[in-house]
Amino acid sequence: MYRYDEIDQAVVDQRVAEFRDQTRRYLAGELSEDEFRPLRLRNGLYIQRHAPMLRIAIPYGLLSTRQLRKLAEIARKYDRGYGHFTTRQNMQLNxxxxxxxxDILEELASVQMHAIQTSGNCVRNVTADHLAGIAPDELDDPRPYCEILRQWSTLxxxxxxxxxxFKIAVTGSPQDRAASEVHDIGLQMQRGSEGEIGFKVFVGGxxxxxxxxGQVVREFLPVPDLLAYCEAILRVYNRFGRRDNIHKARIKILVKSLGIEEFxxxxEAEWEGSKDFATRLEPAEVERVRQFFRPPxxxxxxxxxxxxxxxxxxxTWYRYNTRQHKVPGYRAVFVCLKAHGSVPGDMTSDQMDAVADLADRVSFGLVRTTHNQNLMLADVRQIDLYDTWQELKRLGLASPNIGTLTDMIACPGLDFCGLANAGTIAVAKQIQQQFDDLDYLYDLGDIEIKMSGCMNACGHHHVGHIGILGVDKHGEEWYQxxxxxxxxxxxxxxxxxxxxxRQHEVAPTLQRIVDVYRAxxxxxxxxxxTYRRIGLKPFKDSVYVQDSAAA
Amino acid sequence: MSRILRRHEFVADDWVSLGDTPPGDTESVIVPFATFRENREAWLARRGRLGVRLAPADRVEDLAPDLPRLSLVAVEFTGPGEGRGYTTARLLRQRYHFTGEIRAVGHVKQDQLYLMHRCGIDAFELAPTEKPEEALATLTRFKVAYTPGAPLPGLVRERFRTQREA
Structure with missing residues (x-):
């Protein structure tokens, strides 16, 4: 994985010192709440329902075991002994x-981590496919470009x-496990006419x-122009994106109002007009960064x-919780954070420590976080799988439901988040109870449930096979x-x-939906x-036929 | 007369902003862009130095033809989240090669000075609540940067280079 040089370390150390001073001035009353807000947000710090929420960056979801142990230690020392892994591959402390x-930031800096730009109106953590570097269908490893973009966008x-x-995702695979088309910029790696690597650029998702x-703004972008072209997109957005209405301020609204042709x-005009002062991505720098992502x-x-x-x-666990690896004799293993009774994405410090120990033994000392809020040991020898399973089982991290209905995505919801309209945790538990028969789940097969506690859609409900959105109706929690x-x-x-x-009707409603599917x-x-073939109507007819609770 | 942080020094402001009374013919005056456009020839015919203030939504392209005759461009920041001025300054320096003073005015706080400076702003009309020494110190806080920008004393390394440098 990437290791900081003196520039990276100094940037993070500088930012810690700066934020320490900003926090001191806020606590001393020298900065108003309005002034402090954009400063703290640019360091991942929200003020939430019960306490601040700190979002720690895990760039493109890659962690060393040393870093995972540090997260465990921080959660234990400064929080309540657990953390929450998010769809954007970060970890939140509640x-x-x-x-x-x-002090937390200083501890993070000691293991080459930070919380820079994990929130606020700036370029956020750059995400990637969790199978980057090991997927058989991959064109090339996207992570060197994620790291380059991380550095370029930092401060x-x-x-x-x-x-x-502003969110950027990079994928090296046609399967697009990074969901790049629902990002502000989505970069899909392609080969050019000479066989060289470049990117198809999506914008406005x-x-x-x-x-x-997102729509395609450029069919093929050569690597040396990556940063210059992103600068052109961001400059047009920074100048002409709306600032008068927070709900219309994302780049997608600008792209929609101009139309993709005009955008x-x-x-392209901005890019052409900044050729001599745009940031150039030199081949030597690409090569320097690529060295860090060489196969173990x-x-x-x-x-x-x-x-x-x-x-x-x-x-069963092997079938559901491991994935094909491009290197013979190896498999990728999910560390499942979706066990029955758990909060999706939550993990205790003790579990983090134990998984770090396990990764040191069986997966080259590296751990990944996934878009689906699980962890992954990416490079496990097939002969080690049985032992790995036993250890994960002991830790409560081997629930064999990856890819099934209960491997759902959920934001923290009303229980923690100051923005939420409705709870997600209670609904997740309800769904786990309704669908607690594994054989039944396997029969249902691949169903993705994604749940958000409000329309900000941190749980990506719009792109779930089944999406659940919490809404507030006169002070009551309802679900669309x-x-x-x-x-x-x-x-x-x-x-x-x-x-x-209503909340208690969510799981029964899902039951009726999957009954239609099975029939x-x-x-x-x-x-x-099946949904694409038969459409919405049969599902709708069944869900509402005898239902008096719907309003 | 207020004080301006200009090129790392606090100096007395030798400019006036256009107010209710017309400026003297030799005075150095900063005029809002809209006012300037209404009477462009008259403003340019004065003997005193001329500066133009760009509001966040003003397009720097529209001022470009007149830049050789201006001594100063004031870039206005209207609040803590307003970010268009950073691009305005960068384009003034890099695309239009403006060599006069670029002055940040409005909501100008110590926490933004470093970024403003890196975009080419070289003078700051600080908000009244700002502490001068703290503000000055922010300009030497950073030793390294990833992206290229205007040079600063103490800033010894950048990761990336521009096309021109490469």
Missing amino acids: WPELRNVP NPEFTYLPRK GLGRTPII RRQV AYETLENIDAAHNRELEFQ ITLGGSVNGFTALGDVIGPSV RREDGERFID
Whole structure:
């Protein structure tokens, strides 16, 4: 993985010192709340329902075990002994105290981590495919470019006070596990006519209250122009994005109002007009960063049938919680944060420490965070899988439900978040209870549930096969359900099935939805494919037929 | 007369902003862009130095033809989250090669000075609540930067280079 040089370390240290001073001035009354807000937000610090919330950056979801142990230690020392992993591959602490935050940042800096620009109207953590570097279908590893973009966007003088937040994702695979088409800029790696690597550039995707799928602004962007072109996009946005209405300030609104043709014309003109002062990405710098992402020292092994002659429980876990690896003899292993009774994405400090120990033993000392709020040990020898499973099982991290209905995405919701309209944790537990039969879940197959506690859509409900959105109705928590959303190579926004339902009706409603699927599916057809074939109506008819609770 | 942080020194402000009374013919005056456009020839015909103040939504392109005859451009920041001025300053310096003073006015606080400076702003009309020594110190706080920008004493390394340097 990438290791800081003296520039990286100094940038982070400088920012810690600066933030320490800003916090001191705020606590001393020298900075008003309004003045402190944009400063603290640019360091990942929200003021939430119960306490501040600190969002720690995990660039493109890659952690060393040393860093994971530090997260465990920080959660134990400054919080309540657990952290929450997010869809953007970061980790949030729900209970830190403001006066301790500079110390937390200093501890993070000691392991080459930070919370810079994890919130606020600036360029956020750059995310990537969690199978980057190991997926058989990958063109090239996207992470060197994520790291380069991280550095370029960190404390960028021109683009730190944008109209609104700005998210970039990079994928090296046509499967687009990074959901790049619902990002402000989505970069999909491509090969040019000479076989050289470059990017197809999407712009203006995003969820939130106005979900929009990104459009192609440039079919092929050569690597040396990556930063210059992003600067052109951001400059057009910084100048002409709306600042009068927070709900219309994302770049997607600008792209929509100009139209992609006019937006492209402006970006290309800006790019052309800044050729001599734009930031150039030199091949030597790309090469320097790429060196850090070279494959680990894989052994020469052959693929084995790791599940052969093992108990059914292991075979099931193997099938659902491990993934193919491009190197023979290896598998990628999910560390499941979606066990029955758990809060999706939550992990205790003790679990983090134990997973760090395990990763040191079986996966080259590296751990990944995934968009789906699980962790991953990416490079496990197939002969180590059984032992790995036993250890994960002991830790409560081997629930074999990855990719099933209960491997759901959920934001923290009303229990923690100051923005939320409705709870998500209670609903998640309700769904876990309703669908607690594993064989039944396996029969349902690949169904993605994504749940947000408000229309800001941190839980990406628009792109869930089944999306759940919490809404407030006269002080009560209600839930609007959408069907047919997806990412992963076919980006689509879900359709609202009908009127929202009360909290206790969410799981029964889901039951009726999957009953329709089971009745109507054809051989081997996934939920999303059945939905695309038969449309919304059969589901709608069934959900509301005898329902008096809907309003 | 207020004081201005200009090129790392606090100096007496030798400019006046256009107020209710017309400026003397030899006075150095800063005029809002809209006012300037209404009477461009007259403003340019004065003997005193001329500066123009750009509001966040003003387009720097529209001022470009007149830049060779201006001694100063004031870039206005209307609040803590207003970020258009950073691009305005950068374009003035890099695209239009403006060599006069670029002055940040309005909501100009110590926490933004470093970024403003890196975009090419070289003079700051600080908000009245700001502490001068603290503000000055922010300009030497950073030793390294990732992206290229206007030079600062103490800033010894940048990661990336511009096309021109490369």
